[in-house]
Amino acid sequence: MSSTTHTESAQKEIDYYKERLKKLTSSYMSLEYRNAALAKDVLEMSEGLKVISSLQYKKDSGLKLEELLDFLTENINVRLKMDVTLLLIPENEMNQSFKPKFIKAFNGYNKEAILKKSVSFNTDFVESKSYIISDDNENYKDFISKIRQVLEIDHFILSPIINTEEIIGYIFTGRRSQLLQTGTGLVSYHHNILEAISSVISALRSQIDRNKILEKKVAKRTAELRKEKEISEKLLLNILPYETTLELKKNGFAKAKDYSVVTVLFTDFVNFTSFSEGLESQELVAEIDFYYSAFDNIISKYEIEKIKTIGDSYMCAAGLPVKNFTHAIDAINTALDIRDFVEKTKLERIKENKHYFDIRIGLNSGPVIAGIVGIKKFAYDIWGDTVNIASRMESSCEPGKINISKSTYDLVWKDFDCTHRGAINVKNKGVIDMYFVERLS
Template sequence: MSKLVLTISNNKSLQNSIRNALVQEQNGFCTHELNSTQKLIESLKRIKPSIVIVDFELGVQAVIGTVCTLNSLNGSMIPLIVAFPEVMNSEIGTIINAGIDDFINFESIPSLLPQRINICIYRSIELTKHVERSKQFSNISLAASQAGSSLLIIDKSGSIVWVNEGFEMLYECKLDDFRKKFGENVFESHLNPRTAESMRKCAQDGEYVVYESLWFTKSNKRKNIQTSLTPIYNSNGEFSKIIAIETDITDLKMAEEALSEKHDNLLTTMEHLEDANHLLDEQRKEIEKQKVNLEEEKNKSETLLLNILPEVVAHQLKKKGFVKPKKYNEVSVMFADFVGFTSLLGAYDNIEEFLSVLSFYFETFEEITTKRYIEKIKTIGDCYMCVGGVPQANKSHPLDTILAALEIQKFVEEKAKIDEANKKPVWRLRIGIHTGSVMAGVIGKKKFAYDIWGNAVNIASRVESNGTPGMVRVSESTYEKVKDFFDFGKLIEIDAKNIGLLNTFIVNRILPEFSEDEDGYIPNAAFRKALARY
């Protein structure tokens, strides 16, 4: 699909440079040009560009005005790149804070512009998806509250640790009042026999239980409540909690009772047998309708459970009662750790500015690894951990992981040069990669997390901690998988803590015959063709 690039500049040389850079690229770019921002709104509505590039030499106000215009369009997430001359002045910070997506100097346009455009467009698409998901979750939460459904989490000791707003709507009392009546422990409290037996079946026998109970509010209002209990187990198969979903079925019960009374009256009126048979038939239809309504309420309860847990986890929990960890025979684990993290922290005037920079790096790392099908596992302080080959197993993970590592180091080193020139704190990075087997699965009791375990994780961490700033270091197992595609330095033996001696290699670049660029960071068609065979 063609990507329409709208450029705003009165510099013909810049316009030509952008046009030529995009024409040479094989990703289907086309351009539309404006000399100023005067007709920007009209052009945005008419041509609907994929991205906008504005000339910094038009002035700071023109750039900020473009940002405001893009933000004013409802539902618009069109990314904005600012092109600036080689010498930047102090006003560059103003436009960065205004909300631009990226900036590029004139000299880098021929070599880097297509890639920067693709990254910005990809980021915009992902941001749009996140916004839509956020709206969906908000709608689910609102729907649950409006429906009056009560959600409770009961831990393995019998304590109610969390309830939603629907709990107070259903019981018309606070959780503290509920505890005063039944006690802190619902397993040991004085409950009616049906509730006590249902709790026992769920907690001890691991059964999915549905039962009904009667509740009287402070105003002596009677409520019939249907409760479904789902046992939840941890990664070791041990019982950890119960999720209870409760629904007010008073109206359904009252209808059934009313129908039952009608039925009893009809049985005593045998004198009008024909009329009685007719009424019984109507009554039978109404009972069937109530059964359908009860089934719908049950489906709503199950749907709410799927909304609380990830779909795969929820289905496996319902089917087996726990999520079983999975072994992967071969994956590539990568650790990326900033050098001198404590010194960097002290170089900033306030923690907010420091965290903003750290987040900027981690977000960029995630963009790079995601496009290489590498799964981010977690961040630990200044350390970024990811793995190729899970949860979707593949054979290209060593190549994917090293390509991502080279791109990450290139990004960090280029940013370091800019920061050093501007007398800002300079961030440097060590990266270590190891290929081996791991276990992967879901852990946690209240908050679930996807994680990996195994000796391969420890080895990757040791390879990184013994690494060189600005370089990518790999273990021998990774080297053997990819040595035909990359240029490596000489073997370096390291003494890894709690592991022993390890052979490691520094990745210099992609081999020239497989490289698109002179520096060896971008794979060419021959590399991509070889990668496709995996």
């Protein structure tokens, strides 16, 4: 082989290896670029997972919804290295117009102007529950163009937030063209991240809705319980004195109390038994209710405690459960008002040719024991000889009169005109001085 032939052969071999090296270098560089891009994608995916993780943490920390959404847009913008992130919130129930809120953006972005704008959405697009990557979608060109114009970002992702099959908003995030090295820099896995974030927001919204429903139920039940409590307390106060009710609620029982002097009042309708025989039962009850309701109003006026009614007998006492020094005067003023009411009713009914009652009223002053007995159907009552004598004052009275014992007279003689009846024998009590009260002095 000549030297020339040998040289040409060697040159061909060198050229072959050069070409091989060139191709290997190109493949290596291409692989490096792909590795770099992959590393970047992995990093962004990792940052996206951090957004989801931090959002979940914030959700569980008890933040309010608006605070959470503001935190969300900030996190997306920072961690995914976006230029603008905001939420589009529906302006009405029709979901046709959306307002930007919770904007996080670069300094040159005119947030104040954007916040005043709104984006009109096509009904078909909303109902499709679709997402958009602006540079990778041929179906919504006009809509994408409108969003670019309104929100002033060319490359973006628009991802729906879906709760119970309804759109409750959109996550909008994007990048400026001048900062992108190649393409848009926005790919489908960015949407995957936003979709996962939307699921967390949806779960939070569902939790808030459930809490609101629960709060309404609790508020309603609380109001019902409060009303029931008020009714129960009113009923209890109709049975027991206020002070006794407080003691009973506090301790579960109420101690009997000694009172050194109170004034006890009894009333009784004259010939009630024979009168009632001529009335139907409903009519009789209505009659008793008419008179007793008036008596109740009168004793309330003088802050006297109703004790009980037994048939046509009405019993009350002054000077308890709160002690006072005017009990005798208060009781006689009550007796005068009751007598006047019965007398006025009598005159009206005589004119109308209707049934009417006459009344006897008796009072006595002295010591008593007061308290409640039993564990069912609580009844506030008083005991002592004072009560028995007051009952005798009533039974020893004359129709239309107010009969008081000497112990009561000694407390009120300066305040009322009274007529001494003399010493009258009382069954099982001996002789007692009695007085008719005529009027206030």
